[in-house]
Amino acid sequence: MPERVDIVNFGAGPSALPTSILEEAAKGLLNYRNTGIGLTELSHRSKEFGTLTKHLESLIREQLEVPSNYHIAFTQGGGSGQFSAVVLNLLARHRLLNPNVTDEERVMDYVVTGSWSKKASEEAKRLGGGKVNVVVDGRTYSKTGKAFDNIPPHDKWAFSPKPAFVYYCENETVDGVQFSHEEGSAQAFPFHLTDPSVPIVADYSSSFMSRPIPRLKDHALIYAGAQKNIGPSGLTILIIRDDLLVDTDAAAKLGAAPVPITLVYKTLADSGSLYNTPPMFPMYVSELVLERMKNSGGLQRLEEANRRKATLLYDTLDEAEKKGLVKVKVQPGSKSWMNATFELVGEGAEQKFLEGAEAKGFKQLKGHR
Template identity: 40%
Template sequence: MVNRSDVNYFGAGPAPLPTVVLEKASQVLLNYREKGIGLCEISHRSPEANEILAEAKQALSTLLEIPDDYDILFLQSGGSGEFSATVYNLVAIWVEKKRVKIAAEVGDDQEEVLKRLRKVVDEELKLDYLVTGSWSLKASQEAARLIGAQHVNVATDARKANGGKFGVIPPEDQWSLTPRTSGGGAALAYFCDNETVDGVEFPAFPKSLEGDDAPLVCADMSSNFISRKVDVRKYAVIFGGAQKNIGNTGIAIVIIRKSLLPPHSTPASPDLLRQLNLSVGPIVLDYPTIAKNNSLYNTLPIFDVWVAGQVMNGLVNTYGTKRIGGQQEISDEKASLIYDTLDKYSDIYRVVPDKTVRSRMNICFRVHGGDADKEKAFLAGAEKQGLLGLKGHRSVGGIRASNYNAVSLEGVRKLVAYLEDFTKS
């Protein structure tokens, strides 16, 4: 039998979890706090469930230093569900702001308000997307499916700057963001902070999206959540699936400005959205509803939240006042060890993304120029060494070493040693 300690798993997700968390999970699944029932069996509306939620929120707030004017939501949507949720919620807010402005100009003439609002929606509603990899591409396609391609502005498509393939982030002066005017601009600007499939990560927050008049920024951080410092105030919405760095598959986490929630912001009514031929989102993706009900509008998988809380509290206890900066130091060190080795043997290995945008989380490379037999040999040899999960995504092939938080420094050193040994074979 292969023991857990015999392998190091570099899969892109679901990703490895800290062994200590899984050991504790095996206990609470059977008997939570000596209640005689397991954690998966307790009511999601019980005091214990509310305590688990509060502890997970506090751990994330501590790690990322989330300001008090932000809320944290837990949903069952996964990251892909949030592609839809951000569109539904932020478009409804944009529409309502336009309606209020028009109503102030024309008074109580509802037919005139609707007529003008239709014109504004047809001519001005835009959502900006920075397409830098497979996931941001899917996000833009979902937006076009929901509200129409005419309302989706792909401000940059990295493939056009890289021979039809992802692997770069074009310079910001080449982006075509929706112009900002006194009357507004795009309803949102979306980017994927780390592209899991393509190994591309934004090195820093885009300067083009900064400023008081900037659009509402939605960032997908599914695969680099709690791996580096984040200035949360720059974002309207941060979201991500938990199954990379935070927990197991089953929940998504949303960090949202409270100014986007009632009573500060009111979304357009479903009836108005229908009159404008805009989509009405499902209630389980409605941020105001989820926030009002403390993420418990429907039955939340509390076990998944518990796992996430345990992982995040482990980091809080490990790094103390360094907070997420402590984990960032380790993540950077592990990534540097792998990239330095790949660059050292550039005649054998080729890193896919440009050096300026290499992901610290998902390290994508080819062996012998993508020779199929040699890449199979590489993967087979790695498996014999207990180095698992290294096969690249089916859409791009090659090799991918995912350097998530639960991947140990020792495990990375074993991978580096194998990279060295393989060059000799």
């Protein structure tokens, strides 16, 4: 049986975690910081867990340079839960600001660049309360006309005049497509084309804390599932600008859909993420990971390390493609630092590759289908 040191885990999420972090977390399961009680046995309203929650928030706020007019909240439900929560909270806000606008006139703008933003737009359509405008669909500009393999040219984007919000996914895990974080890049998110008064919502689940977030202050809401980079599954992190913390019950009286209390952003913020029992163990592991990150040089150092890894990997894949061994799926400029997608050329080549990788201790390389 292989030992942990013999394995290289390529899982896209739940992702690999440092062995030292898991060993420390295991101690906390038995005796959390000399309380004599395991973390998962502590009350979420205890002084000790309150301290953990505040420290986790401060680690995120400091390393991402989150301004004081944003709340950082911790909840459950993952990205899929936020597909619903975003619609319900942002439409409630829009209803309060525009009580005379009809549902037929109310618009939600979705930028569709991969499987996850597509699912988010489909959930918005399912919930209703407004129309969904697909600002741009990456498949239209793909090599095949069917795949998500690019960030489309900015001149092809069609924003609505006054949408309730604009939504995009910064990194598409399944498709390997990511927005550039270089200012002025043709593959960067075009903030210059948006109305500053319209809230911008970003799903950062699969790239959160891998590099700084460009123009964070231009976002109204950023959310991320922890399991891609910083902890176990079960924790969702929200960075919410204060103007999104609205009275959803008041909006419901004006005709908006009622919002389940645990999905209300104002409830999460007002309670300090402790309205109900939060995902305590994932929060603990995330705290350990982010403390380690801070002590190792922070996001800037991690960004440079990730840049070097991505460059090395894609240079290798490009050489292999020239030799006819692989087919890189994503167009230049749109390739993800987090999830490289490629196909092996030749009958049986992929299976042979996976079997060879498995024999060398490379686990979870097989991609989505």
